[in-house]
Amino acid sequence: MEAKVSQGLQLSRWIDQEKIAGKPSRSLRFFQKCGDQRLFRIPASCHLLTKKGRFHRPLVLKVSCSSENGSASLLEPESFLATDDESEIIKNKSEEIEPYLNGRCIYLVGMMGSGKTTVGKVLSEALGYSFYDCDTLIEEAVGGSTVADIFKLYGETFFRDNETQVLQKLSLMHSLVVSTGGGAVVRPMNWRHMQKGISVWLDVPLEALARRITAVGTNSRPLLHHESGDAYSKTMMRLSTLFEERGEAYANADVRVSLENIAAKLGFEDVCNLTPTVIAIEVLSQIVNFLKK
Numbered sequence: 001m002e003a004k005v006s007q008g009l010q011l012s013r014w015i016d017q018e019k020i021a022g023k024p025s026r027s028l029r030f031f032q033k034c035g036d037q038r039l040f041r042i043p044a045s046c047h048l049l050t051k052k053g054r055f056h057r058p059l060v061l062k063v064s065c066s067s068e069n070g071s072a073s074l075l076e077p078e079s080f081l082a083t084d085d086e087s088e089i090i091k092n093k094s095e096e097i098e099p100y101l102n103g104r105c106i107y108l109v110g111m112m113g114s115g116k117t118t119v120g121k122v123l124s125e126a127l128g129y130s131f132y133d134c135d136t137l138i139e140e141a142v143g144g145s146t147v148a149d150i151f152k153l154y155g156e157t158f159f160r161d162n163e164t165q166v167l168q169k170l171s172l173m174h175s176l177v178v179s180t181g182g183g184a185v186v187r188p189m190n191w192r193h194m195q196k197g198i199s200v201w202l203d204v205p206l207e208a209l210a211r212r213i214t215a216v217g218t219n220s221r222p223l224l225h226h227e228s229g230d231a232y233s234k235t236m237m238r239l240s241t242l243f244e245e246r247g248e249a250y251a252n253a254d255v256r257v258s259l260e261n262i263a264a265k266l267g268f269e270d271v272c273n274l275t276p277t278v279i280a281i282e283v284l285s286q287i288v289n290f291l292k293k
């Protein structure tokens, strides 16, 4: 099954913290038996605590469908939109970081599907930076072929050479957020280019990556692509192998943003409840801490 059930409900009401005070996990749970006898768990996003006080998040109900293969769980696109509170916080964080960052580029590194593109766009907008996706630049450099075709027609080494060239060009520029390819971290030369700016590792649990990637399919990701078999398990297996090879390389980044840590801090059980804006806010906070050292 290439794409699994993923369904979301966005309720336009706000949770008041007092109404859930005393709930140990700060999350609401609803259980419901479905027609096909699978249990759907619906977590509810609640409030976030900040130095300035607390702010409320809209109640986002998301249906995750559990099955023997893991559970499909993606935020609906409308859940990617920032709330007013999130927008204010990211604006304040961006203003705080500006003098420290001083136009230095931000390079997002991480496994395929870790959200480098999605979070990168939010960051670039908040900072007034330009956004570049290395994969897209490589595709353009190779005359519009897709990453999958470049791998098929010319091989991985050709792709990696182009990736290094693209990073080299980007390293001469300022005020960019760059979403790097998942494998850019394996070449030491690429790090030399990225060291001109700040590198940030988006560390996302493999099972969450497998769920995201399974939901959209593996056609555009040649290193994960498979023709047959259970999509989730195959993707999970390949991601695990890649991560064993690359885990240490990702850890070279200046800053590590762990979605598990953010979820634990905010009282969410599932990292899939974290919106790109919440993740981007954490990225900025961690960069400020790094630059203030």
Ligand SMILES: Nc1ncnc2c1ncn2[C@@H]1O[C@H](COP(=O)(O)OP(=O)(O)OP(=O)(O)O)[C@@H](O)[C@H]1O
Binding pocket: 074, 075, 110, 111, 112, 113, 114, 115, 116, 117, 118, 119, 135, 179, 180, 181, 182, 212, 213, 216, 221, 272, 273, 274, 275, 276, 279
């Ligand atoms: N915070 C999030 N919550 C849920 N889904 C997300 C989140 N961020 C990204 N996604 C989804 O995960 C998938 C991969 O995201 P994205 O393309 O941003 O990752 P990437 O790191 O740039 O991937 P790649 O390196 O493979 O290009 C997309 O379908 C995107 O919508």
Ligand SMILES: O=C(O)C1=C[C@@H](O)[C@@H](O)[C@H](O)C1
Binding pocket: 111, 112, 135, 147, 180, 181, 182, 183, 184, 220, 221, 222, 223
């Ligand atoms: O993890 C990887 O090696 C890759 C990730 C993608 O972003 C692309 O750069 C390409 O599919 C290779």
